[in-house]
Amino acid sequence: MITVEALFVEIHGLQRQDLERWIGNAWVRPDGDPGHYLFREIDVARIRLIMELREHLEIEEPALPTVLSLLDQLYDLRRRLRGLNAALEETVPAEIRERLLERLGGGLS
């Protein structure tokens, strides 16, 4: 986990008032309280993502909540699928797993 100061060193071009607004909107959710935030790796990656969405994909802030919420849903689903995959690997006999893979056309990876 890193502090705000380290964050600004780590991420080139990040504006303080942008970050504060994103945290205020809960688009970024660091640990700790205002003035003493701590950012995990996923927070840093998310800030980069938001900057890329804004700068490279020219997504304006009013559209960001929709985009982020869709992304969050997508990643939720993918995380659950991974969990499902792990559960299948642990509980389902190899033979059935093979049949599953066959049926899915090798798509469950």
Add this chain to the structure above:
Amino acid sequence: MAEDPYKILGVAKEASAEDIRKAYRKLAKKHHPDLNPGNKAAEEQFKAVSAANELLSDTEKRARYDHGEIDESGAEKAPPRGYRHYAEGAPGQRYSYSSGPEGFGGAAGFGGEENFEDIFSTIFQNRAGGTQAARGRDAHYVLAAEFLDAINGGAKRLTLPDGQVLDVKIPAGTEDGDTLRLRGRGTPGRNNGPAGDALIEIKVMPHKFYKRDGQDIRFELPVSVQEAVLGGKVTVPTPAGAVAMTIKPHSDSGVELRLRGRGVPAQGSRAAGDLYVKLRVVIGPVDVKLEEFLREWKPETAFDPRREMEGDSKG
């Protein structure tokens, strides 16, 4: 070299190529080793300026540096791991759609969370033949309620993802996290099976000054110096409306008064709670007369408001 090349040249990040060229020339002249023979600092400075210029005068390198792809010395930086790397793994739970705050599928919206259990029960029911009647799934929603609606009861409209509108009656005394069940308002059943239920978790929003404590409610009531010293009748805003309350003379800041039965109203077997009013003396605007009075005033008994703090701190 480890310093920002823009800083070394003393130009803004948005500086034009021309600005950079000018700044470089100026600094290069100033620190050129031939003009500063034997001056070690100038030589270092000249090297730094040249390196900075080399990076920034090359449009492509400058763009890559601005994007953080290369560092000040022009060396490739390992590209940071993408968001996906984290979001798909366990850390992604942090930004889970259904755990988000208002506006992110949590409170006030709907975190229509469908877990694998639900998905599988559907899959297995499908396998089971398909003509059997099956009850629809329960649908889960989260609804934000105002503090006072949760205390006194109220109604709130919930628009579902499919456009359906549910009028949710919030019963008096609803606590944060309570779940309401609306029978038959979940997913429709199959083959004439009954529909599932809508399960609505109520998220109670905090209030400006009331705090709930079980069936009781607590808050601070500001009172003037006169009211605190001389006593008197004051109007107290309670969740059910204003009531008059008598303050005894010589009531200090921090004194707590109880208004019996004015807390969370009774529901079923639960008795009504009490409203605890904690006085907070507010001096308010001070005029000359008050200053004069206090200057002249000699208390009969000496009083040190910090007596109890003695010995608890250094110095």
